[in-house]
Amino acid sequence: MQNFATLDELDYQLVAALQVAPRAQWQQIGRALGIDGSTAARRWTRLQNAGLAWLTCYPVSIDGVSPLLAIIEIDCAPGRLHEVAAELALDVNLVTVELTTGARDLMITAVFFDHASLARYITFRLGTLDGVVTTRSQVVTTSFTEGSRWRLDRARMAHTSLVAPARRRSPGYGSIHADDIPLVTELSRDCRQSVTALAERTEMSPTTVRRRLARLEQDNAIAYRCEVARSISGWPLSVTFWAAAPLARVPEIGNAIAAMRETRMCYSLTGPRNLIFNVWLRTMADMPAFEARLTEAMPELTIADRSMALWPLKIGATLLDPHGRHLRHIPIGRWEDGAASSAEDALVDLLRGRPDSVTAAIAQ
Numbered sequence: 001m002q003n004f005a006t007l008d009e010l011d012y013q014l015v016a017a018l019q020v021a022p023r024a025q026w027q028q029i030g031r032a033l034g035i036d037g038s039t040a041a042r043r044w045t046r047l048q049n050a051g052l053a054w055l056t057c058y059p060v061s062i063d064g065v066s067p068l069l070a071i072i073e074i075d076c077a078p079g080r081l082h083e084v085a086a087e088l089a090l091d092v093n094l095v096t097v098e099l100t101t102g103a104r105d106l107m108i109t110a111v112f113f114d115h116a117s118l119a120r121y122i123t124f125r126l127g128t129l130d131g132v133v134t135t136r137s138q139v140v141t142t143s144f145t146e147g148s149r150w151r152l153d154r155a156r157m158a159h160t161s162l163v164a165p166a167r168r169r170s171p172g173y174g175s176i177h178a179d180d181i182p183l184v185t186e187l188s189r190d191c192r193q194s195v196t197a198l199a200e201r202t203e204m205s206p207t208t209v210r211r212r213l214a215r216l217e218q219d220n221a222i223a224y225r226c227e228v229a230r231s232i233s234g235w236p237l238s239v240t241f242w243a244a245a246p247l248a249r250v251p252e253i254g255n256a257i258a259a260m261r262e263t264r265m266c267y268s269l270t271g272p273r274n275l276i277f278n279v280w281l282r283t284m285a286d287m288p289a290f291e292a293r294l295t296e297a298m299p300e301l302t303i304a305d306r307s308m309a310l311w312p313l314k315i316g317a318t319l320l321d322p323h324g325r326h327l328r329h330i331p332i333g334r335w336e337d338g339a340a341s342s343a344e345d346a347l348v349d350l351l352r353g354r355p356d357s358v359t360a361a362i363a364q
Contacts, residue, residue, distance in 0.1 A: 006232050007052065010035070014043055015053050015228045016152040022055055022191050022224040051325035053228045057187035058095075058317060058332050060223055061175035068112040069095075069140035071269065071276060072122070073104035080131030081105050087129065089313045092333035093121070097314040100240070102307030104136075107240065111332060115139075120344055121335055138273075142251070144266040145258035147316055148225040150280075152233070153261075174219025183212055184222060188317070188331045191224050225316050229324040235262075235280035238309040239287055242273040244302045250274055253298050262290060273304045 007015075010033065017029050017040075030037035047053040061067065076084045081099070085106055089097045096109040112118045118137070126135050176184055182202040186193060195213075199206045216222045230236055245253045250268050257277050258266040266277035281287055287306075295301060311322050319327040 007047070007228075011043060011047060011053075012152055012234070014040060014047070015226060018044070018053075018055060018192075018226040019151050022226050048326075051229065051321070051327065052232060053226070054318065054326040054329075055191045055224065055226050056189070056316060056318060056329055057184060057191040057222050057224050059176045059184055060221055062113075062181075063175055063177065068114060068118060069143070069267070070110050070112060070118050070137050071140065071267070072108045072110060072126070072135055072137040074106040074108065074126065074132055075134045076105045077131050077133050084129060084131040085313055089319060090330065091125075091335060092330055093335035094314060095317055095332065096312065098238075098309045099311040099313065100307040100309055103305060104307070107307070110335075113334060117335065124344060125335070125337060138269040138271045138276075140267040140269060142254065142268040144254040144268070145263060146265050147227070148223045150264045152228070174215070174221040176216060176221050180212055180216065180221075183209065184216070185331045187222065187224075189329055227316060227318070227326075229320075229326070230280065230312070231323045231325075233280070235282055237281040237284065237287070238264075238278060238312065239281060240276065240278045240307050240309070241291075241303055242305040243275040243277070244273050244304055245275055245298075246300055247274070249300055253301055256298060257294070260294075262286075275301070 013033050014029070017024070017032055021028070025037070026041045027037035030040040033040060044053070048055075059067075074084065074088075085097060085099060088094060088106070088108065091110075093111050094108050095111060096107070098107050099105065100107050110118075110121065112121065118139070122135055122137055126132050183198060183204065186198055186201050193201075195206050195209050198204070198213075199209045202209065204212075230238060254266055254268055254275060257263055257275070260279070262279040262281060264278045264280055266275070268274055269276055279290060281290060291303060291306075295303065312320055312324065314320065314330075315324075317332050318329045321327055
């Protein structure tokens with residue numbers, strides 16, 4: 001893999017353009033940047049091949065079920081952190097996996113289809129994984145913003161020439177259907193693939209691909225995401241804050257935090273620390289300054305804890321190297337495990353008063 005130490009201004013503007021319009025034609029991107037479309041395409045290929053920038057896509061809702069998000073903190077046995085992290089990073093239901101400072105070794109964001117799936121994962125995946133000592137989990141109640149909405153926002157970027165939606169989007173969220181999954185899986189690998197390429201790889205007709213793409217985009221059923229390696233983004237520090245706010249004020253404060261330039265993610269949570277948010281900062285000196293500005297603007301907000309990401313192994317379902325460069329994408333999916341299912345059935349039988357089946361399950 002080539003190692004580019006930095007990006008020039010045109011590279012930054014190119015990433016910013018693709019964050020605004022990830023599937024825009026190269027000619028349109030080029031016009032917005034004042035360059036030829038082929039130059040824009042060539043620069044993007046260089047960045048992508050170096051793992052410095054990438055595009056992906058993921059479902060917002062599947063089969064009419066809104067995803068259940070959970071934040072899970074994990075403490076590992078001494079000397080086992082790297083093994084646990086490497087094992088979990090491959091789980092298809094994990095959106096993020098980060099090695100962090102502070103009161104946890106790993107912090108993960110996981111997607112589930114219901115509360116029972118979350119319970120199964122904590123009990124039969126994390127609870128039985130060698131090297132995991134303890135876990136703490138909270139469910140996300142509201143998402144005020146997340147990584148796909150974060151922008152580089154370079155000053156000279158001609159945003160207006162790219163933001164011209166041809167169709168009115170739904171005010172709510174639709175869902176992808178079972179027949180859409182092959183298409184969304186291909187988009188997750190690279191959402192700039194042409195309709196022709198998508199049709200060939202999904203064995204659909206180009207007309208069907210266009211129709212389904214239009215529906216998915218109009219219904220907000222999918223989210224496109226253009227990312228840049230944090231180490232060369234100009235925002236090299238990633239800090240997560242846990243905070244508490246009066247319950248009645250959480251929506252207002254959550255939206256205010258989400259609107260701040262540095263904020264990448266902001267969720268409300270179950271539990272007394274009812275807000276969690278992640279920010280990208282330019283320098284270490286910006287961390288206390290940001291926190292002071294935050295608490296001055298929102299005096300009712302109490303910062304309970306903070307941690308810095310040392311190595312984000314997985315961001316937006318994409319595996320990263322220690323410098324934040326793209327390694328490969330793992331499409332988001334439903335976590336399934338045969339052994340966990342057997343153990344769960346055995347537990348249900350035990351609750352029903354049938355201990356014999358528990359013995360049989362263990363013997364298997």
